[in-house]
Amino acid sequence: MMPLRSSLSCVAALAVLLVACGDDGRANTSATAGSSVSTISGSTGETQSPTSSTGGLTDASSEPVSSSEPPTTSGSTTDAPTSSSTSGASTTDATDSGVSASTGTTAVGPEGCKQVDFLFVIDNSVSMENEQTALTMAFPGFIDTIKNTLPTSDYHIMVADTDAEGRCAPGICTHSTCQAQMKYACKDIFSECDTTRGAGVVHPAGEFASNMPCDFDPGKRYLLGEDLALTSNFQCAAKVGTAGNGSERPMDGMVEAVSPALLAPGACNEGFLRDAAILVVTFISDDANVEDMNTAQQTYDAIVAAKGGDVDKIVMLGLIPGDVGCGGGGKHWADMIALFGPRGIKGSVCAPEFNTFFQDAVNTILDTCVINPG
Template sequence: MRRLALATLAALAACNDGPEQQSGFGSSITTAPPATTSSGPDTSTTTSSSTGAAEDSAAASTANSSTSSAGGIPDGGAPPDGGDKPPQGCGGKVDLLFTISSQSTMKLAQGWLKSSFPGFIDTLESEFGDFDYHILSANTSPLWGHPVLCAGCKDICPEVPEYPCGVTPEPCDTIAGAGVTYPIGEDASNKRCDLASGLRYITPGQPDLEEAFSCIASVGTSGAPLVAEMTMAALADEINAPGGCNEGFLRDDALLVVVAIQDTWDEDSVGTAQDWANALVEAKGGDPDAVVLLVIASDTDDPDGLCGYSGVPPGYHKLRTWTELVPHSVFGSICNEQGYAAYFAEAATKIKAQCDVFVPQ
């Protein structure tokens, strides 16, 4: 796996500029992964609460041939192996990465996400007899200890009184893309999430899975967007290596599922939509069929979108382009007031289909 190097994220906006103030971070990638190809895209775009159909997937087959001996007498050939064998499959192993915007406009969307999560997990548990999950919420707001939020907190940031001034952060609390276990800021959990694994992500056996997810997914509204950039940060080699903040999250024999949620188009994340798609494939050893992407974002580029049409030309929406470049993906509208259950259901169908044909690298 080629390495992605992300520079330190900075450039934070002052928190006392009011609720409309948005924070931003900037970084760069020193190496871009090569473009990848697959057998053909299977991308869905959804702007209502209806579900999509499952994709058809098939495993590659090989043919056997026999040879003859020197005397012209045919040998017996290899004994029959019972025909083509199905691929190994993911066996219910799914690595779920959530990157959730923490900008000031995300309060409603975060609530709809959390209300839709239980149904999503119920669907996956019903599809897989042994659902073996890793669930990580990437840190999109590595603000801990920054003077804008902590120094003189009560006087400077009265709108964020729950900020944990005086609480000593863990080293990974300040790392962009690391699994967040203590979300901070306005509308955030503002407490250490109780994860039974002792890691920075949820694993099987977690008591009260819904409560644990709600804690790590309540990233608040005092941070930044950049969900694509934070996705790449969370999947980088270094952060997943032994000793890294997300050590053990990515498994070679698991399907990777990315859920990115942002109410804008993510025009500021480093790289292009192609870079983002390449990063997902690179994380799975170059196998585009080992990745499922769900993006929930503004659909103002769609004349029939739920957020209202803005009249922009096709291709301008980078998050939509990202989904179009990933073969197995779903796009949903952030403005769906009925919640995101339909998008999760469609993604679950794709997860099941890809798990069935998954061949671990």
């Protein structure tokens, strides 16, 4: 790990996220340029230019997860450029980064956070196939950059979906999205947590899903940073498929994922959220409609409450439609992101790739880590 000094070099590079068009027959749209990224001021809603870098991630070499077996290859990492901090922390030259010239490895320094909890909330409606594939391909580069930038490798990584209720269950499997893998999603082999929105995904099923139990540690619905198969296991879970209900509710999903009900002893997400960790939430959806039951303010309040009222421990990343360059709608999501101030970042869900979005976001994640020493 890279030692962090009071003067920091913010190194950035990141991966992707995804979502497609809504579930009401809207057509997919694609941007012709890289992802549009904006940091939003919580007090005024004014868009600010984020700190960005020009190098960093390359496309991951791994193939997207198939319906029968997740990939096992991991993406490569390129050297990330030096850029200025978005939170006012001073920077040093890249030569002070602590990277070993002979091995390319980094040593963990005494400064910064000691734990990071990553929550990915992924739209699993019928329009999401391409976006889920893009996310799984981008993840290896993102996590490699995080490992080479943050002063800790103690991560929890959990995937949740936006499903209010699935289309597929024993006795109700007439929808086309239920037919994959000999109606795998219709078998009576799933636990209650497998069909609960906000619960960590470990057994995605339906069309374009992994259609298999992912290889998580027994009893856990989240991955650990030390997992030797971290990339392939994340890719398995992130292929949540397209059999989710057409009512796409990412704000509800994230609120429920960190709710006392799901974090309680014996509950689905027990152990995921830690008091000392910073929380990085990434959500992706393209729905032009307002389906969430929670408002922007209610979502913000619930996420901050889950972190003991400390908003400075939260980074909120959203790939959404609307004023970031594609489609309509998404204002309620943009409003929620804006409430997190400089640690709320929005990007275009229609971007052809999400690497640029995550590259820019790494600076904010690092800054948040620096001001929250463990």
